[in-house]
Each structure stands twice: as structure tokens, then as C-alpha cells.
Amino acid sequence: MTSTAPTRHTVVPSEPPALLLDGVTKTYESKAGAVQALRGVTYHFQQGSFTAVMGPSGSGKSTLLQCAAGLDQPTAGTVLLGGIRLQGLGEVELTKLRRKQMGFVFQAYNLLPSLTVFDNVALPLRLTGLRPGRQDVLAVLDQVGLADKAKRRPAELSGGQQQRVAIARALITRPAVFFADEPTGALDSQTSRQILGLLREATDRAGQTVVMVTHDPVAAAYASRVLFLSDGLVAGSLDHGTPAQIAAAMSDLER
Numbered sequence: 001m002t003s004t005a006p007t008r009h010t011v012v013p014s015e016p017p018a019l020l021l022d023g024v025t026k027t028y029e030s031k032a033g034a035v036q037a038l039r040g041v042t043y044h045f046q047q048g049s050f051t052a053v054m055g056p057s058g059s060g061k062s063t064l065l066q067c068a069a070g071l072d073q074p075t076a077g078t079v080l081l082g083g084i085r086l087q088g089l090g091e092v093e094l095t096k097l098r099r100k101q102m103g104f105v106f107q108a109y110n111l112l113p114s115l116t117v118f119d120n121v122a123l124p125l126r127l128t129g130l131r132p133g134r135q136d137v138l139a140v141l142d143q144v145g146l147a148d149k150a151k152r153r154p155a156e157l158s159g160g161q162q163q164r165v166a167i168a169r170a171l172i173t174r175p176a177v178f179f180a181d182e183p184t185g186a187l188d189s190q191t192s193r194q195i196l197g198l199l200r201e202a203t204d205r206a207g208q209t210v211v212m213v214t215h216d217p218v219a220a221a222y223a224s225r226v227l228f229l230s231d232g233l234v235a236g237s238l239d240h241g242t243p244a245q246i247a248a249a250m251s252d253l254e255r
């Protein structure tokens, strides 16, 4: 693992990053006292990059993802998505930005059970006031290998198929950034490979940016870089690591 002090990433690159975190801290107040989940994270996610975020339990991975996607407010610091500063946006503007620029793939697929697969995928466009073309929806379903399941309801699909619907739903708006939190946590290894392959394709073919939290070194090896968090700080990164190298770096961190 390269030991990367957080400040190393503050150099302004020639191309603006898809996502920039600058001095992001997050403190949760709880009955047991304050918990510092993030303690000043500065990091640039370049456009078209696929980054896996790893670290011991409680190191701040989910908090980082939530703050980066504007789902939670940092206590201090700034998040810029495509040059737009999330802090200071109202809830309505933030929702619009999320719908247009961000795609979400979580462990729980969050599909609406009463809607067909087709309507679940079309929903993000409808929410932005657009009327999705039938061909556009079918094309995205085809991309994830589910064109023949358009009329089914989520409960009639396997877990892996439901996750592919969730990816199709995230793909339809062509978001600049995909946020994925343990997207393969509940899936078998073959289905996981398909899902990770789809995320990889989004970066390689379409230049989209993927930020994925995972505990799994095999999943992380699909990313071009693994960013390691420890105790709310960036502890280092590893480029093009094999699962074995990533697992070794993780055990070093957990020591």
C-alpha cells in the first residue's frame, strides 16, 4: 500500500474532478458522547475512475459515501460534485442534483414492489419530469441482461436480477457518479462478478465515476484504486491491486 497523506490529494489537477471532498469531518452526537466518524478527509475522485473504499468496521466508509452523495451533511468541510458545492444547496436543489447526476446501488435493492421492472427503471426519469422512451428503458434493461423481464415485479426475480434492475435504474439517467454501498453483499460470487462488471463498464465505456464501499477484496479488485480509511482518515491507497494484495493491505490496517 502506498502511504498517502491526505494532503497529497489537494493538488488541483488540470481536469476538474468528478467529486471532491475537502477537509470533510463528520461528528455524530449520541447519548454516549460525540463520535468523530470522519476527521478531515480530502480526496479527489477523477472522472471515469472506479474507486473502492475499504477500511475496518467503524472507519467511516458509509459516512464518507453519505456525505459525498449529499445524503448527510458534513460537520465541516466541502463536497463538490461536478464543480457544484453541495453544502449550501437547499433540499429541493440537492434532490434535483441527486436525481440527475448521481446513481445509487445499495445492498438493499430499494425497488418498489408494486411496480414492474420496466416502471422501476423508468421511475428516476419520471421523477425528473421526463417521459422515458420505451426503447430507452428496454435498452438499459438489455444492457444488464434483463430485457425479457420488463413485465415482472421485483418479487418474481432473484436477488442478483433485482440488483441488476437497481443498476439499470441507476444507469437510465446517465449519472456522472455512481455511489455503491456493498452492492454485492447479498449475492453469490457469479452474480457479484456480473454486477461488478457492469460498474466497471460504466467507467470504462461511458466515463462515469464509481465510488464503491466494500469489505470484499475480490470486489475491490474490480476498482482501479482502493482507498483505505482508518479511524475517519485516509490511510492510503492501492492501485490495480489483486485480491490478495488488497486483503494483505487490509490486515495491515487492522493490526
Ligand SMILES: Nc1ncnc2c1ncn2[C@@H]1O[C@H](COP(=O)(O)OP(=O)(O)OP(=O)(O)O)[C@@H](O)[C@H]1O
Binding pocket: 028, 029, 030, 035, 036, 037, 055, 056, 057, 058, 059, 060, 061, 062, 063, 064
Ligand atoms: N447515526 C449515528 N450516530 C452515532 N454514531 C454513528 C452514526 N452513524 C455512524 N456512527 C459512528 O460513526 C463511525 C463510522 O461509522 P460508519 O458507518 O461510517 O463506518 P463504516 O466504516 O461504514 O463501518 P462498517 O464497515 O461497520 O459498516 C462509527 O464509530 C459509528 O458507530
